[in-house]
Amino acid sequence: MAFLPDVFGQALNGLAYGVLLFLLSVGLTLIFGMLDVVNLAHGSYYMLGAYAGLTLIAVTGNFWLALLVAPAAVALIGAGIERTCLRPLYRRGPLDQVLLTFGLIYVFEDLVKWIWSGRIRSIPTPALFSGSVTVFGATIPSYRLFVIVFGLAIAVAVWALIEKTRLGAIIRAGVFDSEMTAGMGINIDRVFTGVFAFGAALAGLSGVIAGPIQSAYPPMGASILVPALIVVVVGGLGSLKGSLAGSLIIGQAETFGKVWLPGASMLMIYVVMALILLFRPQGLFGRALK
Amino acid sequence: MIPRALGFAALVAIVAAFPLFAGNYPVKLLQEILIWGIFAMSLDLLMGYAGMVSFGHSAFFGIGGYVAALALVKSSGLVSALLLPALAAAAAALVIGFFSIRVSGVYFIMLTLAFSQMFYAVAFQAAWLGAEDGLVGVPRPSVLGWSPASPAAFHAYLLVIVALSTLFLWRIVRSPFGHVLRGIHDNEGRMQAVGYPVNRYKLLAFVIGGTVAGVAGSLYAQLVGSISPDAFLWTTSGEALLMVIIGGTGTLGGSMLGAAAFILLQSMVSSYTERWMLILGLTFVLLVLFAPGGILGVLRGRVGIRS
Numbered sequence: 308m309a310f311l312p313d314v315f316g317q318a319l320n321g322l323a324y325g326v327l328l329f330l331l332s333v334g335l336t337l338i339f340g341m342l343d344v345v346n347l348a349h350g351s352y353y354m355l356g357a358y359a360g361l362t363l364i365a366v367t368g369n370f371w372l373a374l375l376v377a378p379a380a381v382a383l384i385g386a387g388i389e390r391t392c393l394r395p396l397y398r399r400g401p402l403d404q405v406l407l408t409f410g411l412i413y414v415f416e417d418l419v420k421w422i423w424s425g426r427i428r429s430i431p432t433p434a435l436f437s438g439s440v441t442v443f444g445a446t447i448p449s450y451r452l453f454v455i456v457f458g459l460a461i462a463v464a465v466w467a468l469i470e471k472t473r474l475g476a477i478i479r480a481g482v483f484d485s486e487m488t489a490g491m492g493i494n495i496d497r498v499f500t501g502v503f504a505f506g507a508a509l510a511g512l513s514g515v516i517a518g519p520i521q522s523a524y525p526p527m528g529a530s531i532l533v534p535a536l537i538v539v540v541v542g543g544l545g546s547l548k549g550s551l552a553g554s555l556i557i558g559q560a561e562t563f564g565k566v567w568l569p570g571a572s573m574l575m576i577y578v579v580m581a582l583i584l585l586f587r588p589q590g591l592f593g594r595a596l597k
Numbered sequence: 598m599i600p601r602a603l604g605f606a607a608l609v610a611i612v613a614a615f616p617l618f619a620g621n622y623p624v625k626l627l628q629e630i631l632i633w634g635i636f637a638m639s640l641d642l643l644m645g646y647a648g649m650v651s652f653g654h655s656a657f658f659g660i661g662g663y664v665a666a667l668a669l670v671k672s673s674g675l676v677s678a679l680l681l682p683a684l685a686a687a688a689a690a691l692v693i694g695f696f697s698i699r700v701s702g703v704y705f706i707m708l709t710l711a712f713s714q715m716f717y718a719v720a721f722q723a724a725w726l727g728a729e730d731g732l733v734g735v736p737r738p739s740v741l742g743w744s745p746a747s748p749a750a751f752h753a754y755l756l757v758i759v760a761l762s763t764l765f766l767w768r769i770v771r772s773p774f775g776h777v778l779r780g781i782h783d784n785e786g787r788m789q790a791v792g793y794p795v796n797r798y799k800l801l802a803f804v805i806g807g808t809v810a811g812v813a814g815s816l817y818a819q820l821v822g823s824i825s826p827d828a829f830l831w832t833t834s835g836e837a838l839l840m841v842i843i844g845g846t847g848t849l850g851g852s853m854l855g856a857a858a859f860i861l862l863q864s865m866v867s868s869y870t871e872r873w874m875l876i877l878g879l880t881f882v883l884l885v886l887f888a889p890g891g892i893l894g895v896l897r898g899r900v901g902i903r904s
Contacts, residue, residue, distance in 0.1 A: 345703055395886060401650060406842045407885040409835050413878025421872065529832060533714055540707045573718030577711050584708070588700055
């Protein structure tokens with residue numbers, strides 16, 4: 308096996324994973340920045356996306372339809388949760404939010420077990436991308452290339468939405484100072500719900516496209532949360548750029564850890580995080596700590 | 598003061614006598630409650646008193662469990678069962694605390710969570726720690742020649758350790774040290790300005806909490822007879838956190854009550870239906886929405902003792 312193509316292939320795998328992490332961490336970081344809520348149940352939307360995708364594909368046989376409808380369904384669930392459960396908590400301390408969102412993890416995980424049974428299910432790879440391609444001597448499943456291209460396209464779209472549109476300006480203002488934003492006559496309640504639903508939809512989307520790579524199993528939501536939170540911390544809370552940089556770094560760390568240090572691969576992302584926080588405690592793009 | 602002491606003595610007596618009139622399963626549940634209770638109390642020392650919401654308390658629980666499992670196989674005395682696990686947890690807490698207390702709020706939550714997940718990663722992949730199966734066949738200690746095989750002896754031993762840990766924590770929160778911690782919780786900047794070395798106080802609280810959590814983990818390994826990487830998982834910290842919040846933060850008795858509520862609810866619901874996670878989760882959600890301040894908060898008819 309040649310060294311360079313191998314490294315290149317791994318880098319692409321890491322990129323695919325990083326893109327998935329980005330879709331998850333955008334929601335986490337926006338929800339934290341704006342609503343001041345550490346949403347421990349964010350991984351649940353990833354899980355719900357995967358299972359909704361699974362069912363939609365089983366019923367319609369169409370992966371692309373699932374890619375569109377599942378995130379929309381997850382967004383609706385997210386909006387409902389924000390309205391009913393989180394809204395009463397905004398003025399309370401972080402403890403109540405921790406308790407509530409932790410409880411939601413249990414609720415969602417058990418509902419998924421109830422509806423879909425607890426066994427591991429795989430989401431079939433869409434026929435269009437079932438083969439593999441050779442890029443610079445490295446053989447890559449073409450589905451991974453699709454994930455990279457699609458994910459990066461979504462990342463650019465999210466960035467353009469938040470940085471270039473009026474709606475994005477409102478969201479950024481809300482993240483910076485939600486009270487002031489409300490004072491400017493913006494219906495901040497509706498923006499909160501929208502941002503939460505948007506974050507949930509991206510997490511759901513991430514679940515659908517991760518399905519053919521990682522399969523679906525009930526505790527997947529709780530386990531993906533840790534790397535997603537690490538991305539947010541490494542990148543800097545509330546920062547979109549940080550989310551992107553953090554995802555790419557953690558994606559590579561995890562993938563190369565698996566290849567080069569199989570005995571300690573799970574440690575890699577923590578080592579990387581510790582190193583970054585040692586030099587920048589507020590994260591790569593975070594505002595200075597209070 | 599005296600009624601409190603009498604109440605505590607009465608409680609200890611009831612718990613001690615419990616195996617006389619209850620079957621094996623209720624006794625095991627009670628023992629689990631006691632162990633999780635001191636684990637939750639040790640977390641409450643950080644959360645409720647010093648205002649540090651740690652999501653990595655499972656690190657010390659797991660370390661206590663693993664060290665006890667490794668040491669008890671070699672020799673069955675109290676050194677293996679308590680001293681080594683407590684020291685190991687204290688040492689880990691010193692290191693983790695040193696790095697974590699420099700940040701606050703969500704960063705503190707995240708950093709502590711990441712530290713405990715690091716231990717999970719190590720335990721999960723290290724062959725000498727049994728990898729994902731963990732260590733099984735942990736022997737119970739023999740104390741002053743008492744037979745480790747006798748359930749009565751183990752119950753007595755457990756009760757003594759739990760009672761001592763409770764008194765220890767209670768003594769701490771009532772001491773001048775404990776009052777400084779409350780002061781830090783209420784207004785860190787002011788305590789700093791008045792001249793308290795805030796970080797040293799926080800670190801000491803972190804180490805004390807970690808040490809007691811290590812003892813809890815060790816007792817847990819002795820009770821169950823095994824310890825697995827799951828002990829380190831962030832959800833283990835989350836469960837302890839729930840117990841503290843359910844009981845009401847800033848009250849040691851509340852933490853024990855919260856542990857009892859959590860474990861009894863889990864065991865009752867799971868004996869009726871497979872859907873215990875759903876019911877437990879919904880309970881937490883409803884509790885937050887309609888009973889902020891936890892069980893004690895509701896019992897005392899006011900909202901949030903210190904939240």
